Amino acid sequence: MKKEKLMKIQERLVFLLIFLFLLPIGVIAQQKMITGQVVDEQGEAVIGASVMVKGAKTGTITDLDGNFSVQGKAGQTLSISYVGYTPLDVKITKLQNNRFVLKENTEVLDEVVVVGMDTQKRNTITAAVSVVKGDDIVNRPITDLTSALQGNVAGLNFASDAMGGAKGGELGTDIKFNIRGVGSI
Secondary structure: OHHHHHHHHHHHHHHHHHHHHHHHHHHHHHOEEEEEEEEOOOOOEOOOOEEEEOOOOOEEEOOOOOEEEEEEOOOOEEEEEOOOEOOEEEEOOOOOOEEEEOOEOHHHHOOEEEEOOEEEEHHHOOOOOOOOOHHHHOOOOOOOHHHHHOOOOOOEEEEEOOOOOOOOOOOOOOEEEEEOOOOOO
């Protein structure tokens, strides 16, 4: 009698373990690949647009042709964004051959500042930012970029070093510059 009860408990335990082992496979099997293309209003591919599945930690960026593939399922919402374009949130109805059109937003471009190899919004920058517009240099007699920036960028200092006993400022001498002090680049 005890052996029969013990066998039934073992059978139930094995069945439960098998069920628990196969449960994650069923959940993963529901996830499919969502594929599509991101283009602008002229039909040109948007390269490097961010495509994220809302509520999940999965995402990707578009390739050279604007194509993407991301793990998800129908009914989820995709969030597509790119600098200079209005972000787009779309509910997925089909898994393949999706085509999304991003609309330009020039107001966003006025607030973006290029910083080395990254971008930041203008209102989050704590350092000084200088802007030299074409109107500032168009009527000046300039011969090179350093002459165009001289006097237009605060804290940018130029110096032409004397070579071989000369007094400095001669043709062909290098112009050295520093930004906000000798200790900078």
